[in-house]
Amino acid sequence: MGRRVAVTGQGIVSPLGNDPDSFFANLMAGRSGVGRLRADFVDRLDCKIAAQVEFDPQAHFAKRELASLDRVSQFALVAARQAVAAAGLDLAQLDRSRVGVTMGTGMGGANSIDDNYARVYRDQATRLPPFVVLMAMNGAAASQIAMAYALAGPNLTYSTACSSSAVAIGEAMRLIRHGYADTMLAGGAEALLTYGTIRAWEALRTLAKEDPADPSASCKPFAADRSGLVLGEGAAVFVLEAWDQAVARGANILAELVGYGSGNDGSHITQPTVAGQAAAMRRALADADLAAEAIGYINAHGTGTLLNDKTETAAIKAVFGERAHRLPVSSTKSMHGHLMGAAAAVEFVACIKALGEQAVPPTQHLVQADPDCDLDYVSGRGRSGVPLHAVMSNSFAFGGTSAVLIAARPATAS
Amino acid sequence: MTTTAELLTRLICEKFEIDPAKITPQATLEDIGIDSLDTFDLVFAVEDELDIKIENDNVKLSNFQDLVDLIDRVRAQQGKA
CATH class of the missing domain: 3.40.47.10 (Thiolase/Chalcone synthase)
Structure with missing residues (x-):
């Protein structure tokens, strides 16, 4: 069976608030984070709605850091910081070869890819900034989290589309359960609201039609008049720990990850x-x-x-x-x-x-x-x-x- | 006219938010606080500013003065000094 796994911290950047309490309060009140897409290309799209986060990168990162962080990694790092702080985790006290990261993402650094394709194909640029590959790669967010905390344990990125971060959390649980790590930062991040990506989703004909009376009500799961999904962006990261470690350090255990x-x-x-x-x-x-x-x-x-x-x-x-x-x-x-x-x-x-x-x-x-x-x-x-x-x-x-x-x-x- | 050292100092300070006091001729790029990727980024900015082309093979540098010398050499070769 293996070791039990405790959830001791969580962090979130979402269209409904950038901390777990605000997010949940907004959910309980039935508020919607869906609205008109705020982007300079919105007029050229058929789909003009999305669930965007309110996020000021400069409130979280220095200019120099931002030069090498795609939006997806920014979300992931902010969510990870919240989770680590909430868990009261003093990483300096832990053997960091026993602390790892698993993240899920569908499209990784979609903004970096889109921006640089525009430079190459539209603007005919013959060279790109040196960080493009490192910002765009799917594993960037997990690596950035590991670098931020000097975490030398397992570091894995899962990409199974809409289930990516469930896989990341579940596999992190297994790593702890079976002894490959004692602590895992696990979650997912996505930032794909780019012109090219939304166009591709339009072609799939699964995006919700905008509700003419109230765009924020466009996503209607289980309803007779449902018409599809609304694309969103954000991240969430959890601190998962071997149960005995969490108990020994007196951590506030939020839940047990059991299955x-x-x-x-x-x-x-x-x-x-x-x-x-x-x-x-x-x-x-x-x-x-x-x-x-x-x-x-x-x-x-x-x-x-x-x-x-x-x-x-x-x-x-x-x-x-x-x-x-x-x-x-x-x-x-x-x-x-x-x-x-x-x-x-x-x-x-x-x-x-x-x-x-x-x-x-x-x-x-x-x-x-x-x-x-x-x-x-x-x-x-x-x-x-x-x-x-x-x-x-x-x-x-x-x-x-x-x-x-x-x-x-x-x-x-x- | 702005010297190459002055131009480089300005670009480094602007791009990487580095204290100009750290930039001396003998300071290594590591001392200044820029890594190999930053160096590529900096070289691109220098190319744009001076309208020169620095070949990849040439970017092997140990300190700030090496970078200044390299750029001066390329400027002279490419007639942009």
Whole structure:
């Protein structure tokens, strides 16, 4: 079975606030971080909405540091700093060869790639700044975190599209559980709101149509009138520790990371399967050694696409049976958008806060449910005073990789 | 006219936010606080300022004066002194 894993710190940069408390308060109040895209190229796009973060790079980094940090690494570093501070982790006191980093990202340094393609192809530049490769590479964020804290343990970047950061968190848990590291900074970061990337997403025809009355309400998971996902950006990072280390240093344990299940549909690049999604949920439950009845809340993948939401609903019913109808399931993507490689990490913050506050965040913009989506989606506003012992976070990706995480209250788990 | 040393000092201070007091002829680039990647970045900026082309093979430098000398040599060769 291996060692138990404690969650002792978390940090976030998101379209709904740049700290876990603000983020969760905004979720509970049903506020939306979706709006008109603030970008000088917005008029040339068909899709003019996104979930952007309010972020001033110069408030966090010196000019010289910014010259070699893509926006995605900036988000990752700020989230990591918050997590380390919140965990009260004195890294100087730890053997840093036993401290590692796992991050998930879909497109890594998308801004650096886009900017420099523009220089080369549009502006006919014949040379580029020397940092482009180092800013654009997918592993940059994880490396920057390791460099910031001189962390010499395992350093891995996972790229499985929308499930990337669930994989990163789950694999970090395994590294600790099986003794390859004692402490991991694990999460995900994404910053892909560039002209070229949004154009590519438009071609995929999965982006939500803008709600003409209220652009912030454009993402409508599980609703009959849902039309797709809204792209978002941000990052979230967790401090995970071997349980005994966390207890020994008197850490404030937010939750126990008890289960992780993953797998691939093995069938289609975009179309999810009930069998694949259900298998990942069952694997996570088995990994956690929990019965399905122990789960009190599911943070759904809930993208707001036609296919995902009904497939996920069917998969939840396949795993949870009749009880599925009494189990709160919400898609917080309705408010913070789809952060792709950072989505699972940001949603795991919602799960850890839900456990801590015994409160369930809502699905917003769900007025009339699709007949195929007939679960309790916590429509409208969050619910407080919900006894939660364990919660599940679902992530299902283009490319077919599903990843499911389960966290439990430390009091229940110990 | 601005000397090469003055130009380099200005670029280093602007680009890397470095205290000009650290920049002396014998100071190594490491002493000044710029690494190999920064050096490439700096060389690009010098090329743009002076409209010269410094070949990659030539960028082997131990101290600030070496960099000044290299640039002066290239300026003379390329008639941009």
